[in-house]
Amino acid sequence: xxxxxxxxxxxxxxxxxxxxxxxxxxxxxxxxxxxxxxxxxxxxxxxxxxxxxxxxxxxxxxxxxxxxxxxxxxxxxxxxxxxxxxxxxxxxxxxxxxxxxxxxxxxxxxxxxxxxxxxxxxxxxxxxxxxxxxxxxxxxxxxxxxxxxxxxxxxxxxxxxxxxxxxxxxxxxxxxxxxxxxxxxxxxxxxxxxxxxxxxxxxxxxxxxxxxxxxxxxxxxxxxxxxxxxxxxxxxxxxxxxxxxxxxxxxx
Amino acid sequence: xxxxxxxxxxxxxxxxxxxxxxxxxxxxxxxxxxxxxxxxxxxxxxxxxxxxxxxxxxxxxxxxxxxxxxxxxxxxxxxxxxxxxxxxxxxxxxxxxxxxxxxxxxxxxxxxxxxxxxxxxxxxxxxxxxxxxxxxxxxxxxxxxxxxxxxxxxxxxxxxxxxxxxxxxxxxxxxxxxxxxxxxxxxxxxxxxxxxxxxxxxxxxxxxxxxxxxxxxxxxxxxxxxxxxxxxxxxxxxxxxxxxxxxxxxxxxxxxxxxxxxxxxxxxxxxxxxxxxxxxxxxxxxxxxxxxxxxxxxxxxxxxxxxxxxxxxxxxxxxx
Numbered sequence: 001x002x003x004x005x006x007x008x009x010x011x012x013x014x015x016x017x018x019x020x021x022x023x024x025x026x027x028x029x030x031x032x033x034x035x036x037x038x039x040x041x042x043x044x045x046x047x048x049x050x051x052x053x054x055x056x057x058x059x060x061x062x063x064x065x066x067x068x069x070x071x072x073x074x075x076x077x078x079x080x081x082x083x084x085x086x087x088x089x090x091x092x093x094x095x096x097x098x099x100x101x102x103x104x105x106x107x108x109x110x111x112x113x114x115x116x117x118x119x120x121x122x123x124x125x126x127x128x129x130x131x132x133x134x135x136x137x138x139x140x141x142x143x144x145x146x147x148x149x150x151x152x153x154x155x156x157x158x159x160x161x162x163x164x165x166x167x168x169x170x171x172x173x174x175x176x177x178x179x180x181x182x183x184x185x186x187x188x189x190x191x192x193x194x195x196x197x198x199x200x201x202x203x204x205x206x207x208x209x210x211x212x213x214x215x216x217x218x219x220x221x222x223x224x225x226x227x228x229x230x231x232x233x234x235x236x237x238x239x240x241x242x243x244x245x246x247x248x249x250x251x252x
Numbered sequence: 253x254x255x256x257x258x259x260x261x262x263x264x265x266x267x268x269x270x271x272x273x274x275x276x277x278x279x280x281x282x283x284x285x286x287x288x289x290x291x292x293x294x295x296x297x298x299x300x301x302x303x304x305x306x307x308x309x310x311x312x313x314x315x316x317x318x319x320x321x322x323x324x325x326x327x328x329x330x331x332x333x334x335x336x337x338x339x340x341x342x343x344x345x346x347x348x349x350x351x352x353x354x355x356x357x358x359x360x361x362x363x364x365x366x367x368x369x370x371x372x373x374x375x376x377x378x379x380x381x382x383x384x385x386x387x388x389x390x391x392x393x394x395x396x397x398x399x400x401x402x403x404x405x406x407x408x409x410x411x412x413x414x415x416x417x418x419x420x421x422x423x424x425x426x427x428x429x430x431x432x433x434x435x436x437x438x439x440x441x442x443x444x445x446x447x448x449x450x451x452x453x454x455x456x457x458x459x460x461x462x463x464x465x466x467x468x469x470x471x472x473x474x475x476x477x478x479x480x481x482x483x484x485x486x487x488x489x490x491x492x493x494x495x496x497x498x499x500x501x502x503x504x505x506x507x508x509x510x511x512x513x514x515x516x517x518x519x520x521x522x523x524x525x526x527x528x529x530x531x532x533x534x535x536x537x538x539x540x541x542x543x544x545x546x547x548x549x550x551x552x553x554x555x556x557x558x559x560x561x562x563x564x565x566x567x568x569x570x571x572x
Contacts, residue, residue, distance in 0.1 A: 023317060026316045026325075026329055027316075027317060029313040029316055029329070029332055030306075030309040030310050030332075031548050032548070032552065033548075033552020033553075033555035034556060035306065035336055035339055035340055035343075037555075038309070038333075039336050039337060039340070042329050042336075043333065045329055046326060046329050046330060049325060052322065053322045053323075053326075056322075070323075073322055074320070074321070093551075146562065147558055147559050147562040148555070148558050150562055150565065151557070151558025151561045151562045152554070152557055152558045152561045154554050154558070155554060155555070155557070155558030155561075158554070236317075242318050243318060244320055244321075247436065247438055250320075250438065250439050251431065252320040252321050252324055252431060252435075
């Protein structure tokens with residue numbers, strides 16, 4: 001694997017994370033429990049589309065075949081997507097969505113904070129902007145984890161259930177592969193081991209404060225690094241890519 | 253009897269002061285004395301306006317996940333988010349009149365409060381997103397620009413802000429239509445089809461003809477309403493016809509023609525039977541829209557209860 005190939009895949013992974021998570025959050029539009037949350041969740045979705053666009057455009061450049069972010073988002077097959085599995089899981093209830101934002105945003109906060117020191121200047125620019133956005137996602141999800149965890153019996157039960165179910169998808173966030181190894185050697189990629197410990201500390205602190213139990217570490221679901229996803233991704237893509245596929249000649 | 257006369261005199265003086273203020277063109281603010289009928293009219297109109305913004309998120313939200321490029325997806329999401337924001341300003345502005353958001357939502361669910369009839373039509377293709385932005389928001393702007401001068405301060409200030417954002421929405425819708433008309437044959441057909449379906453309902457948004465409009469009397473006298481339904485509808489038609497021509501869309505009205513003497517377009521008869529049928533609950537999406545709103549509201553009850561329980565646990569209560 002060349003450095004370009006490794007970087008291409010690294011970017012697809014980051015870009016697809018933002019793209020697919022934003023898709024899920026945008027599904028909350030006109031579905032949130034209060035209007036304020038409708039706005040907050042779509043705001044996060046907007047941040048993520050912007051991030052996906054920047055990273056996928058860069059991926060297209062690295063690939064050198066003239067592909068734009070739209071080509072990569074709308075014309076790629078499911079086996080060529082590299083987002084982490086946690087991003088594509090259905091929204092579930094509000095607790096499930098908030099638990100996902102909590103886990104993902106803490107991960108992204110540390111990931112992009114580290115990426116700010118990357119030897120790749122395009123990535124550092126994207127990372128600097130992303131850190132600012134992700135801080136809000138993290139603060140918002142933390143507030144809700146506390147409210148739901150320490151709210152009513154029902155909300156505590158739902159939040160605990162969400163945390164327990166999503167836990168098995170969090171380990172994959174820190175996986176490394178050949179691509180990351182090549183890029184780490186050249187100071188481009190983030191050292192995952194370091195951020196995993198920080199993630200765990202923060203998550204433990206927030207869950208404990210929210211009167212929630214931190215699940216024990218068991219088996220972690222995995223596969224997205226090789227483009228092997230849950231059944232849910234195919235449905236996301238068939239909906240998202242519908243117009244581009246149905247009218248391949250059209251410009252929208 | 254003397255007491256009663258005195259009381260009535262006070263009432264008359266209050267009304268006189270109120271109307272003098274309106275005549276001077278001063279804004280009425282939340283703490284000012286206002287006739288019950290004025291307050292009632294505003295609550296009805298502002299809550300309907302707020303509900304319309306919120307229910308309007310449904311037909312457009314229907315296309316977010318299928319928006320065909322990252323750019324248009326971002327724009328559509330931002331637009332719908334604006335609509336939600338408008339709902340919030342308007343609920344807050346209406347709350348200054350002594351009604352809570354919870355009560356307004358209850359009235360929506362019971363059918364006592366209405367929302368704009370236009371959202372009882374379905375958004376079937378991507379071109380409908382263009383048509384909604386261009387025609388529906390275009391029609392709404394005409395009404396809202398006029399409402400910037402409405403007599404109730406919080407409503408008028410909300411309108412100023414809303415108008416700025418709505419003009420962006422209208423451009424967004426027009427851009428979608430323009431792009432499609434420059435595109436493939438399929439896209440052009442899709443755009444014209446959306447135009448055909450949304451044109452007449454957009455004209456109906458301004459309400460019945462002035463001769464038939466039941467809410468006009470006091471609303472005009474008290475400067476809540478600054479222009480008549482027909483005046484606003486005419487403004488909308490006159491600005492939209494040319495925009496349609498520029499991009500090659502045909503307005504589905506064979507009677508539409510320029511009236512040189514009146515310097516405006518004459519249009520064909522509006523199907524008021526359809527208007528009243530949809531208003532009375534038999535539009536294509538009335539049941540779907542309300543059922544969705546009720547379900548989401550009920551499904552979210554546990555979240556609101558949790559937030560309230562948490563607040564009560566954490567709130568300091570040093571002074572009462």
